[in-house]
Amino acid sequence: MDPRDFVQGLVDEMEALFSRLGEDAILAAESGGNVEVPTLLKLALQSELEAAELAGSWMPQTHDVEGKMLFALQCGDEMRHYRLIADRLAELGHDVEAFDPAAEGYSPLYHYLRGLRSTIERAAAGPFTCEAIARVRNRQFIAFCRSVGDEETALLYEDVIQPEEVHHHEEGRRYLERHATTPEAQEAAAAAVRTTLAIADELKDLAGKSTGLETLPVS
Ligand SMILES: [Fe+2]
Ligand SMILES: [Fe+2]
Numbered sequence: 110m111d112p113r114d115f116v117q118g119l120v121d122e123m124e125a126l127f128s129r130l131g132e133d134a135i136l137a138a139e140s141g142g143n144v145e146v147p148t149l150l151k152l153a154l155q156s157e158l159e160a161a162e163l164a165g166s167w168m169p170q171t172h173d174v175e176g177k178m179l180f181a182l183q184c185g186d187e188m189r190h191y192r193l194i195a196d197r198l199a200e201l202g203h204d205v206e207a208f209d210p211a212a213e214g215y216s217p218l219y220h221y222l223r224g225l226r227s228t229i230e231r232a233a234a235g236p237f238t239c240e241a242i243a244r245v246r247n248r249q250f251i252a253f254c255r256s257v258g259d260e261e262t263a264l265l266y267e268d269v270i271q272p273e274e275v276h277h278h279e280e281g282r283r284y285l286e287r288h289a290t291t292p293e294a295q296e297a298a299a300a301a302v303r304t305t306l307a308i309a310d311e312l313k314d315l316a317g318k319s320t321g322l323e324t325l326p327v328s
Contacts (some may be wrong), residue, residue, distance in 0.1 A: 115295050116285045119302050123238070126306060127245045129315060133253055135246045138314040146259050149250060150198050154191055155210040159219045160239065161187035166223075167231050175287070176228045179280050183236060186273050197265055218308045225301060229288055233298035236281025238305040243274040246311050 110118075136144045139152055164184035171177050195205045218239075225231050247266050254263035289298045306312060 110292075110295060112286050112289050112295075115289055115298075116282055119233075119237075119285075119299065120241075120282070123241050123302070123306065126312070126315065127241075130245065130249075130312075133249050134314055135242075135249050135311045136253055139246070139311050144253065146254060146257065146262055147198060147201055147203055149253075150194050150201075150262070151203075151208065151210070153194050153250075154198075154208070155216070156243070157187045157191040157194065158210050159215060160235070161191065163219065163222050163231075163235055167228070167235070171228045171231075173228070176232065176284065179232065179236060179284055183277050183280070186277065190270050190273070193265060193269060197262055200261075216310060218305065218310065221304060221308050227297060229285070229294050230297050230301040232281050232284045232288070234301040234305040236277045237285055238281075238302045239309070240274050240278035240281060242306075242309055242311050244271065244278060247271045247274060 133144060136149060140148050161184050164180040164187065168177050168180040168184065171180060198208075199205050222231070222234055222239075225234060247270065251263045251266050251271070254260070254266070285298055289295050
């Protein structure tokens with residue numbers, strides 16, 4: 110299949126899945142129902158750290174410069190997001206120095222991503238899929254911040270963090286369009302996308318999601 114058609118199919122399937130989410134379903138799922146700005150910012154610290162570590166670990170294992178660039182630039186952005194979110198938590202009166210985002214261990218999704226061995230799977234699962242989830246999550250978070258009168262946190266996400274997560278997703282998409290050119294590569298990429306969606310904490314309340322992508326064309 111033409112790689113651009115293949116990737117468009119993945120995007121369509123993800124959008125179909127996301128369209129079934131309630132307006133704060135991701136926030137409720139990831140926080141166990143504890144939907145408050147500081148709680149959600151602390152969870153975001155863990156996500157940023159995990160994303161930075163994964164991208165950083167993949168960079169030297171990637172042979173093409175385009176892939177190295179994808180992961181290295183993302184790694185730097187995610188760590189900068191970490192600092193911006195930590196600064197905002199401090200402004201809100203939280204002791205960020207004493208907070209260890211990895212205290213409760215890494216997420217199941219992180220462990221799955223760590224086990225991926227090919228750049229095509231890593232690009233599909235990481236920048237392409239996780240960042241698509243982040244975009245939907247952040248959209249919900251921005252609306253939630255406004256609903257509780259926290260305009261400053263809303264603007265931090267709207268003006269700085271969200272555009273960069275969208276950029277990561279689009280860079281992942283471009284990478285797949287250029288490199289998912291064989292039936293084998295497309296099959297591996299589709300499986301990585303599907304598994305990432307199935308494991309992500311943010312989507313765990315979405316009933317029947319594991320069946321959502323089974324009709325994906327893979328060749
Ligand atoms: Fe980020
Ligand atoms: Fe990102």
